[in-house]
Amino acid sequence: MFTELGLLTEFFSLLAALYAIVALVLGERNKNEALVQSGRNAALLNFGLLAFSSGMLMIDIILQRYEVRYVWSVTSPDMPMFFRLTALWGSQAGSLLFWSVLMSGFSAGAVWLNWKTHRRLMPYATAYMMAVVAFFVAISVFLENPFSRWWYVPNSDEDMVSAVFRPENSYPANDLSVAEFLSRFSASQQGFVTIPLEIAPIDAQFPVQGVFLAARDLNPELMIPSSVLMTAQALPEMVAIGDLEDQSTLVPLSVLADGTTIRASDLPPTARLAPVLLDPNMRLDLVRGSAMGLNPLLRHFGMAIHPPMLYLGFVGFIVPFAFAMAALASGDLSTNWIKASRRWTLFAWLTLGLGLILGGRWAYDVLGWGGYWGWDPVENAAFLPWLIGTAFIHSVMIQEKRGMLKTWNMFLAVGTFSAVIFGTFATRSGLIESVHSFARSGIGFPMFAFWVTVTAISVWLILWRRRRGELRDEHQFTNLLSREALFVLNNFIFVALFIAIFWGSFGAPIVSEIFMDTNITLGKEYFLPVVTPLFIALYILMGIAPLSAWGATSLKRLGISLVIPLVLTAITMVLFIPLSTYEDGVLNILALFGYGIVLFGGWVAVYETYRGAMARISAHGESLPVAFITLMRRNPRRYGGYMIHIGITVIGIGVIGSTIFQDETTQTLSAGESFIIQNYEVRYDGLEEGQVTQDGRIMDIANLTVFRNGQEIAQLRPRRDFFPNVDEGMNSMTIAGSHSTLENDFYVLLVSWETITENSATFKVYINPLVNLVWWGGLILIAGTVFSFFPKETLPARIRQRAKQADELILKGVSA
Amino acid sequence: MWRSLIIIMILMGIVGAGVAQEATPEPNPTRPVTVDEVNKVAKDMFCPVCENIPLDTCGTAACADWRNEIRLFLEQGMTEEEIRTDFVRRFGDRVVGVPQDPFLNALSVITPWVLVAIGLVVVFSSFRTWARYKAHAVANAPETPTVTPASKQNQFLDQLEEDLKG
Incomplete structure (x- = not known):
């Protein structure tokens, strides 16, 4: 029932979205308020229906309804409840529904909060949002339906078929009788199965209905049709006939098709086969036993948060996009669309950034390669909208302050959302395969077409308004050192980074494959030389731009403002000399300058905040804390922005340290042996094999003791987890053991242990200097973004009312 | 003389072989x-x-x-x-x-820099256009009374207050 309800409500949500688009556009064009209100309500209903539909899928997951193919593909009976809940976004179909409900939630939020304040924009904005939601829901309903179920279709090419509606002559795969199941074998023989067996231990024919065989110590490579094996695993109980002494050790083997032969050579000498009689009315569940559960790599706490955050970031950019499009459609090309979408943009930017940081942490913890960013195309696909979104966040300030860059901001709003759609297309279609990628599926072409259409229509609308002269800037740039000019350079660098990363991840591989029939992969040898100079320029601008003024700044004035931050940077660089020196005492001068450039941006943020507080102290006689708090409260956007800059600085220090000074070694040790890396000594104490956990994983854990300068500092337990029910190639996970300090991470992976002797094991050890600053910087960045959400402190309402009344009186006096 | 020549050639051959051995x-x-x-x-x-x-x-x-x-x-x-x-x-x-293939290598590595260079040219030519606009605007601007420059601290305070207003 839950499945049917989920399916029905998802379909109705599609209808609601389509109705909302028509009603809002027609209502707004014909000035039919009732129709507009009806469209608005349909948009809200769309969210309600999609939320209900997702809830139904979640209930299916919790109740382990394995006849639902999605539930079968992402959960298993032994999976803990926590991971079962995260399975909602564990694979394509569920994550598409989840994606749709989040997007619809953003739309409903914008309708709820912005309808009254931005009435002119809202009908078109809502129609745009509903159009995008309708596309994703349609993809979910027609191509990747999460409510599709398994059906057993005897006498067909494939025994098991997944379909939304019940195929002809089929049975629900989770609930059919033995007789129904055996109908494919016995159709020509009036309900009887005759299976000639030629086996050594038992040599017999079984002319009985519903013969199953059980065996012990069976050769696992015995070829058994997969559908039959699935059935055998699903047997609820068996009644064995035969003389096996211990029936509890029976392994259900198979229903054997007519003429199946089991050869003695397939069986070990101790194997015994026994025919098993089944009650024809006994109910079978053909799917439960074969449910494999979530991809092991996704069974990590980070995966509970990383995908939702990333999705929130991705879908959240629909709001600025929709408002930009609504501004173009309605002709309200003032800054209203920016004001309406500012907080939504910041929220999307925050969650996308958080998603990226959590993704990095997940990779660091689970993927077992000692790093957090591998320039993998799927990582990059998520990074691209963040880059354009960051450019947009900076650029809209120029339009708000100076009425400039109107066209450019439109392009950035469209570009950010276009990058979101492209990233979704690239990762979900299998365009570029990677560890993150969903399998190749039928949604590739529709998503590509949608991406091209959305981008083309948006660009056409921008150019149309521009040709009509409606996006003309109110001011011109007059000074190369003005803050707006520096923001333009900042935008240019963000876009250049976007182009470089897009080209390396998608452009060059696709071009070479299409035009030269050659597969290429661009790795860090491409990315590091290309993006490093651009990031250096970005950090320098991050330092200079806040010191310049809107409108115009003289070189002299800017130079004077730079002196103190530069002095502070120089002093700190001296402190960073030990961190820029290798173990053998060689100073890496480039790394030291790298630290200096990164620190400069941070010092400017600190200095500007301090300078502002000091100015208030001298002008208003406030104490330092009061001056500081007043500053922060009166312009949270600016000082939240500075906190973000400090966070970016801390991340930059972590990236330089952990990239340039990472040290690694691979060593094989016998129990009791140790090795030395830098001033650390690692002793292998032994292995705990075959630890079985509640969720069915088997853990092999190595025990290590780590010493530094002769002092024991940590006991580490790196491990390998195996998931016996999961396909080979995906069935293991390497969990590092690490000793974390602010100085570095001592990070150990258990590589292998059985290749030489049972007592030896191979370890890969990384020393990652300053890596934890990447996470700490991320937290500061998040805090800064949250802070910049805070509403600006304004005068109390009573005083504002009095001032307004006074203004009105003055105006009356003037007119009189 | 022929004998000497043969000896020299043999010695050169030995040396050459040694060099070749070192190379591979x-x-x-x-x-x-x-x-x-x-x-x-x-x-x-x-x-x-x-x-x-x-x-x-x-x-x-x-x-x-x-x-x-x-x-x-x-x-x-x-x-x-x-x-x-x-x-x-x-x-x-x-x-x-x-990629090691020279064409693919060039295509991969040079393309982003070419695009960045084009972008830089566009940005700086825009700045030049704006600068010309500024010169034109200044030339046509009505004369304004000279204002005594404020102290640096006042300038910063004014700018700060302006920023705090939003």
Whole structure:
């Protein structure tokens, strides 16, 4: 029932979205308020229906309804409840529904909060949002339906078929009788199965209905049709006939098709086969036993948060996009669309950034390669909208302050959302395969077409308004050192980074494959030389731009403002000399300058905040804390922005340290042996094999003791987890053991242990200097973004009312 | 004289052979190669089967075999570049981080810089246009009374207050 309800409500949500688009556009064009209100309500209903539909899928997951193919593909009976809940976004179909409900939630939020304040924009904005939601829901309903179920279709090419509606002559795969199941074998023989067996231990024919065989110590490579094996695993109980002494050790083997032969050579000498009689009315569940559960790599706490955050970031950019499009459609090309979408943009930017940081942490913890960013195309696909979104966040300030860059901001709003759609297309279609990628599926072409259409229509609308002269800037740039000019350079660098990363991840591989029939992969040898100079320029601008003024700044004035931050940077660089020196005492001068450039941006943020507080102290006689708090409260956007800059600085220090000074070694040790890396000594104490956990994983854990300068500092337990029910190639996970300090991470992976002797094991050890600053910087960045959400402190309402009344009186006096 | 010439030629031949031997050293299978040396080579290569997975960390049996192959190559005295070239010859340019094929290499590495350069030209030509606009605006602006410059601290305070207003 839950499945049917989920399916029905998802379909109705599609209808609601389509109705909302028509009603809002027609209502707004014909000035039919009732129709507009009806469209608005349909948009809200769309969210309600999609939320209900997702809830139904979640209930299916919790109740382990394995006849639902999605539930079968992402959960298993032994999976803990926590991971079962995260399975909602564990694979394509569920994550598409989840994606749709989040997007619809953003739309409903914008309708709820912005309808009254931005009435002119809202009908078109809502129609745009509903159009995008309708596309994703349609993809979910027609191509990747999460409510599709398994059906057993005897006498067909494939025994098991997944379909939304019940195929002809089929049975629900989770609930059919033995007789129904055996109908494919016995159709020509009036309900009887005759299976000639030629086996050594038992040599017999079984002319009985519903013969199953059980065996012990069976050769696992015995070829058994997969559908039959699935059935055998699903047997609820068996009644064995035969003389096996211990029936509890029976392994259900198979229903054997007519003429199946089991050869003695397939069986070990101790194997015994026994025919098993089944009650024809006994109910079978053909799917439960074969449910494999979530991809092991996704069974990590980070995966509970990383995908939702990333999705929130991705879908959240629909709001600025929709408002930009609504501004173009309605002709309200003032800054209203920016004001309406500012907080939504910041929220999307925050969650996308958080998603990226959590993704990095997940990779660091689970993927077992000692790093957090591998320039993998799927990582990059998520990074691209963040880059354009960051450019947009900076650029809209120029339009708000100076009425400039109107066209450019439109392009950035469209570009950010276009990058979101492209990233979704690239990762979900299998365009570029990677560890993150969903399998190749039928949604590739529709998503590509949608991406091209959305981008083309948006660009056409921008150019149309521009040709009509409606996006003309109110001011011109007059000074190369003005803050707006520096923001333009900042935008240019963000876009250049976007182009470089897009080209390396998608452009060059696709071009070479299409035009030269050659597969290429661009790795860090491409990315590091290309993006490093651009990031250096970005950090320098991050330092200079806040010191310049809107409108115009003289070189002299800017130079004077730079002196103190530069002095502070120089002093700190001296402190960073030990961190820029290798173990053998060689100073890496480039790394030291790298630290200096990164620190400069941070010092400017600190200095500007301090300078502002000091100015208030001298002008208003406030104490330092009061001056500081007043500053922060009166312009949270600016000082939240500075906190973000400090966070970016801390991340930059972590990236330089952990990239340039990472040290690694691979060593094989016998129990009791140790090795030395830098001033650390690692002793292998032994292995705990075959630890079985509640969720069915088997853990092999190595025990290590780590010493530094002769002092024991940590006991580490790196491990390998195996998931016996999961396909080979995906069935293991390497969990590092690490000793974390602010100085570095001592990070150990258990590589292998059985290749030489049972007592030896191979370890890969990384020393990652300053890596934890990447996470700490991320937290500061998040805090800064949250802070910049805070509403600006304004005068109390009573005083504002009095001032307004006074203004009105003055105006009356003037007119009189 | 002929005798001397023959002796010189023989000596040159011996020296030449020695030089040639130095240029292509004999394989030295006894040279111990550490896992770290193997990983140093494999780190900059990709698994030929799994897309975008570095060869040093790929967990498949095939990659373990390829790492073992690298170890054998290193034992034979092959350089890192020779090993990479050998892998590219067998599996294509996808196994390295930047293609070895000269055209593909140029296409991959130069294209973003060309695009960045074009972008820079556009940005700076825009700035020049704006500067001309400014010069034109200044020339046509009505005369304004001279204002006594405020102190630096006042300027900063004014700007700060303006910013705080939003």
